[in-house]
Amino acid sequence: MDAPPTHPSPPTDIPFFPPPWDFKAELYLFTTLLKPVQREDPTLQGLPPGSYNPSETVHPSGLAPVNGAPQWKGGLSYIVIVRYLDSPIGPYDELIAVTDGFANPFEKRATAGRITNIYVNSRKSVWHGRTNWNIQKHLARFEFIPTDSTTTVKVFLPDAEVPFFSASITDSSIPAIPLPAFLLNPFMRIVQPPLLASNPPDIEVASTKDEWVSVTPEYSGRWCPAYIQPSEGGSELYGDGVHYPRTKVFWIGAKFSGSIHLAGGDKFSGKDE
Numbered sequence: 001m002d003a004p005p006t007h008p009s010p011p012t013d014i015p016f017f018p019p020p021w022d023f024k025a026e027l028y029l030f031t032t033l034l035k036p037v038q039r040e041d042p043t044l045q046g047l048p049p050g051s052y053n054p055s056e057t058v059h060p061s062g063l064a065p066v067n068g069a070p071q072w073k074g075g076l077s078y079i080v081i082v083r084y085l086d087s088p089i090g091p092y093d094e095l096i097a098v099t100d101g102f103a104n105p106f107e108k109r110a111t112a113g114r115i116t117n118i119y120v121n122s123r124k125s126v127w128h129g130r131t132n133w134n135i136q137k138h139l140a141r142f143e144f145i146p147t148d149s150t151t152t153v154k155v156f157l158p159d160a161e162v163p164f165f166s167a168s169i170t171d172s173s174i175p176a177i178p179l180p181a182f183l184l185n186p187f188m189r190i191v192q193p194p195l196l197a198s199n200p201p202d203i204e205v206a207s208t209k210d211e212w213v214s215v216t217p218e219y220s221g222r223w224c225p226a227y228i229q230p231s232e233g234g235s236e237l238y239g240d241g242v243h244y245p246r247t248k249v250f251w252i253g254a255k256f257s258g259s260i261h262l263a264g265g266d267k268f269s270g271k272d273e
Contacts, residue, residue, distance in 0.1 A: 014124050017088040019132050019264035024086040028169055030228045030253035034077045045070040050245040051116045053138050062193030066103040073111055075101025079249055081153055092122035093142040095155050097245055104191050106268045112191040134192035134213045152231045164243040166231045176222035189216040215265030221258010
């Protein structure tokens with residue numbers, strides 16, 4: 001008798017590509033420092049509204065207290081915008097909300113980053129992100145409008161006319177430099193809780209059972225400064241506070257150009273041992 005598959009079967013129009021994955025990408029990263037507020041919300045636990053997709057039900061083990069305290073302790077939060085020029089499933093775009101300072105049931109004294117909300121314009125990426133790495137991706141539509149050295153980025157729900165995220169990004173004239181991976185890896189690790197089945201309305205996705213996934217993307221390329229500002233006047237906040245967190249970030253960040261390697265990661269049982 002054949003052993004059961006280790007991954008759920010994808011939809012018939014999506015071929016399965018197991019990790020590791022290698023990408024060619026351009027990535028923008030902007031940061032802010034967040035402190036927990038309104039701890040009484042059982043899902044947000046101090047995070048700003050929009051940190052989770054409204055159609056996503058967070059797995060209970062991703063919300064359970066660790067040592068009697070909420071999992072999120074506060075820390076740096078990032079807006080990440082990525083254009084994947086090449087990947088195992090072809091080019092696609094991505095908008096990520098990721099925050100440091102999350103504890104988990106397996107590392108009593110450690111914290112790590114966690115992607116809490118993420119959008120892509122590829123069904124293949126939605127399925128693989130959720131299946132391979134517990135990354136709770138949802139479909140969106142992206143617009144990139146270049147003007148000289150500035151690009152306006154707008155991200156929409158698939159059928160919406162008004163973006164839920166918009167920003168203008170400007171490349172720096174300062175030359176990009178390579179940074180060795182050992183300097184970056186301590187800050188890049190993410191630990192993702194399990195996902196529940198049938199959360200996103202845009203694709204059929206199986207649950208990831210009780211497995212947590214820990215993975216550290218490895219960057220090989222060049223970094224330089226980049227600048228961000230609202231593309232709509234009258235506000236210094238980004239995101240609509242429903243589908244993406246409405247937060248203010250530092251106006252200067254970083255641009256990366258090069259290769260990203262994403263391994264399969266380490267897996268842990270979602271049951272406290």
